Amino acid sequence: xxxxxxxxxxxxxxxxxxxxxxxxxxxxxxxxxxxxxxxxxxxxxxxxxxxxxxxxxxxxxxxxxxxxxxxxxxxxxxxxxxxxxxxxxxxxxxxxxxxxxxxxxxxxxxxxxxxxxxxxxxxxxxxxxxxxxxxxxxxxxxxxxxxxxxxxxxxxx
Numbered sequence: 001x002x003x004x005x006x007x008x009x010x011x012x013x014x015x016x017x018x019x020x021x022x023x024x025x026x027x028x029x030x031x032x033x034x035x036x037x038x039x040x041x042x043x044x045x046x047x048x049x050x051x052x053x054x055x056x057x058x059x060x061x062x063x064x065x066x067x068x069x070x071x072x073x074x075x076x077x078x079x080x081x082x083x084x085x086x087x088x089x090x091x092x093x094x095x096x097x098x099x100x101x102x103x104x105x106x107x108x109x110x111x112x113x114x115x116x117x118x119x120x121x122x123x124x125x126x127x128x129x130x131x132x133x134x135x136x137x138x139x140x141x142x143x144x145x146x147x148x149x150x151x152x153x154x155x156x157x
Contacts, residue, residue: 012077014088017070022092025062025135029055029093030100037104041120060138063090067139068146075147082143090139094132098124 010016032048032055039046046052067090071082101124111117 012073012079014085017085017089018092018095021066021070021089022094022096024066025059025090025093026096026100028058028062030096033097033100034104037101038108041104041109059135063093063135063138064142066090067143071143071146075150082147083140086143087136087140091132091136093135094128097131098128101128 032052035044035046035048036052038044067086070089071086074080074082074085101121105111105117105120105124109120111120
């Protein structure tokens with residue numbers, strides 16, 4: 001028996017979804033990223049921890065909502081392979097964090113030397129990967145909770 005395979009639209013593929021969905025959570029944190037990068041690389045003191053906690057809460061809510069919406073669209077298109085997509089869609093914010101790190105390097109810092117540049121981009125890549133894993137995990141667990149809730153309401157007679 002041959003299985004019917006539905007064609008996936010371009011914006012619902014994994015990489016375009018990562019790029020589109022990563023903009024909103026990054027928009028919630030990009031102002032705070034300036035202060036965090038300045039505190040790390042320019043030896044400035046960071047004192048706005050209460051505001052950072054508020055931005056953290058907004059980030060978690062945005063990542064959860066974006067991942068749930070993408071998974072909902074995917075389930076409506078009868079594509080039930082949502083597990084990794086829910087992770088990668090929310091983790092796309094890490095790409096924007098790294099891109100902001102590159103912008104911060106070219107615009108704000110005056111780093112001279114190959115070793116210092118490699119250290120900066122190495123640490124920025126580690127921060128971006130960690131950020132992506134965190135936001136991806138938030139997106140996955142929110143989507144997992146959503147799918148469990150939706151399918152628990154389905155009655156099979």
